[in-house]
Amino acid sequence: MTTTDLIIIGSGPGGYRAAAYAAEAGLAVTIIEQGEVGGTCLNCGCIPTKTLCRHAEILETLRKADTFGLSDLSYTLDYNRVMDRKRQVVDSLRQGVETLLSAPGITLVRGKAHFTGPKTVAVGEEEYTASHIIIATGSHAKRLPVPGIDDPRVVTSTQLLEKTSIPRRLCIVGAGVIGMEFASIFSSFGSEVTVVEFLKECLPAIDSDIAKRLRQSIARRGVTFLMQSAVKAITSEGVVYERKGKEGTVEADTILIATGRAASTEGLDLEKAGVETSRIGITVDADLRTTAEGIYAIGDVNGITMLAHAATAQGLHVVNQILGREDSIRLHLIPAAIFTLPEAASVGLTEEVCKAEVSGYRCLKGYYRANGKALAMDESEGMVKVLVDADGHLIGCHVYGAHAADLVQEASSLMAMGATIDQLRDIVHIHPTLSEILAEVR
Numbered sequence: 052m053t054t055t056d057l058i059i060i061g062s063g064p065g066g067y068r069a070a071a072y073a074a075e076a077g078l079a080v081t082i083i084e085q086g087e088v089g090g091t092c093l094n095c096g097c098i099p100t101k102t103l104c105r106h107a108e109i110l111e112t113l114r115k116a117d118t119f120g121l122s123d124l125s126y127t128l129d130y131n132r133v134m135d136r137k138r139q140v141v142d143s144l145r146q147g148v149e150t151l152l153s154a155p156g157i158t159l160v161r162g163k164a165h166f167t168g169p170k171t172v173a174v175g176e177e178e179y180t181a182s183h184i185i186i187a188t189g190s191h192a193k194r195l196p197v198p199g200i201d202d203p204r205v206v207t208s209t210q211l212l213e214k215t216s217i218p219r220r221l222c223i224v225g226a227g228v229i230g231m232e233f234a235s236i237f238s239s240f241g242s243e244v245t246v247v248e249f250l251k252e253c254l255p256a257i258d259s260d261i262a263k264r265l266r267q268s269i270a271r272r273g274v275t276f277l278m279q280s281a282v283k284a285i286t287s288e289g290v291v292y293e294r295k296g297k298e299g300t301v302e303a304d305t306i307l308i309a310t311g312r313a314a315s316t317e318g319l320d321l322e323k324a325g326v327e328t329s330r331i332g333i334t335v336d337a338d339l340r341t342t343a344e345g346i347y348a349i350g351d352v353n354g355i356t357m358l359a360h361a362a363t364a365q366g367l368h369v370v371n372q373i374l375g376r377e378d379s380i381r382l383h384l385i386p387a388a389i390f391t392l393p394e395a396a397s398v399g400l401t402e403e404v405c406k407a408e409v410s411g412y413r414c415l416k417g418y419y420r421a422n423g424k425a426l427a428m429d430e431s432e433g434m435v436k437v438l439v440d441a442d443g444h445l446i447g448c449h450v451y452g453a454h455a456a457d458l459v460q461e462a463s464s465l466m467a468m469g470a471t472i473d474q475l476r477d478i479v480h481i482h483p484t485l486s487e488i489l490a491e492v493r
């Protein structure tokens with residue numbers, strides 16, 4: 052039995068950042084990983100998709116070449132080289148994480164961990180014990196319970212990222228963040244993309260005004276959206292769906308199931324440690340403590356906010372608790388972005404929630420079409436929505452348009468400081484920048 056200060060199961064952005072921070076503070080950390088270090092985010096999530104987004108962005112810019120006075124351009128997309136570049140980016144970052152996890156104070160154990168008791172974890176024949184354990188095992192793609200789901204044309208996002216050719220006809224089931232990003236990427240790559248979504252609008256968690264504009268913009272690029280459509284089966288004909296009582300079929304050579312992700316808890320033997328779960332994942336309190344003393348659950352596995360930076364922030368907060376350090380990490384103020392073309396991002400309350408719950412709120416808007424930098428970039432499509440409470444405090448920001456995530460990050464920082472709209476307006480913004488749209492919302 053090896054005794055250490057802190058055991059972390061899983062080396063995604065939740066686990067590896069927590070390990071590095073804890074070791075820097077002097078704790079002896081054992082981090083256990085069954086696959087590649089870096090987790091979903093680095094190996095088959097944020098990083099590979101954002102690399103493909105960049106390729107898609109360059110293609111879209113080339114398509115507008117004439118606007119910039121470039122004529123008679125000729126180019127072909129070599130998908131093997133796209134895949135090579137994606138691999139290089141992932142490999143280089145993975146090496147960085149491996150170096151981080153070889154720092155003094157950290158022991159990386161390769162293998163699948165499971166609990167053998169309240170404070171003991173086993174990997175193969177080896178047992179480890181610590182007074183603090185962080186579960187950071189992430190999530191996996193949900194399976195859609197319909198006939199034909201084992202059809203070889205059906206893929207998860209991980210499998211689609213490994214395909215060596217561009218699908219000719221891609222059907223995406225689910226218009227959440229992952230579905231929308233893949234729709235945007237592969238339509239730029241030339242696939243004929245159809246998105247089938249059960250709900251009335253895409254991206255249910257985002258401001259509906261922004262979601263609608265984004266969907267319409269992607270539809271103008273040629274993506275077909277079948278909203279309020281329930282997938283019934285996958286057959287040799289394609290994806291069979293029902294919409295308003297009528298059946299239809301989407302023919303496709305690749306079918307991406309993007310209907311959400313589920314917490315990865317199987318095989319952990321959580322009951323041996325007294326860790327309880329709910330429908331969304333491991334049950335935790337506001338400080339990420341599970342139902343078992345000294346055991347915490349961070350990131351996708353607790354199902355609260357399935358984003359890489361949320362996992363990291365939660366991990367740092369847990370380590371601070373273990374160290375007895377106070378922090379000001381605002382776990383409920385997590386900005387989010389959708390890296391489609393154009394981008395969308397949001398933080399805080401949506402207008403719908405404000406309408407229902409915040410008396411005296413105001414919704415201020417600004418438009419890209421009136422901004423000098425946006426016009427210079429030929430990115431005039433977009434809007435910024437800022438929500439303020441009756442006292443003028445910023446309570447939400449939703450952006451649709453180029454570099455939306457950067458604009459929302461500014462709003463997010465100000466919201467974390469409890470700033471008002473007047474304080475935002477008093478901050479001098481560089482001219483010309485897109486950030487001026489935020490400062491000038493009316």
Ligand SMILES: Cc1cc2nc3c(=O)[nH]c(=O)nc-3n(C[C@H](O)[C@H](O)[C@H](O)COP(=O)(O)OP(=O)(O)OC[C@H]3O[C@@H](n4cnc5c(N)ncnc54)[C@H](O)[C@@H]3O)c2cc1C
Binds near residue numbers: 097165190
């Ligand atoms: C296609 C896609 C695109 C995404 N894009 C973004 C984005 O742009 N921005 C963003 O913020 N988020 C994005 N996400 C979400 C992001 O990847 C996750 O929120 C993030 O990876 C969660 O981090 P984590 O540390 O909780 O878990 P993970 O990153 O999933 O890591 C968990 C690790 O635990 C390991 N593990 C599991 N069980 C065991 C066990 N029993 N023993 C040992 N090891 C184990 C796994 O192998 C894995 O390495 C994306 C996700 C996908 C699928």
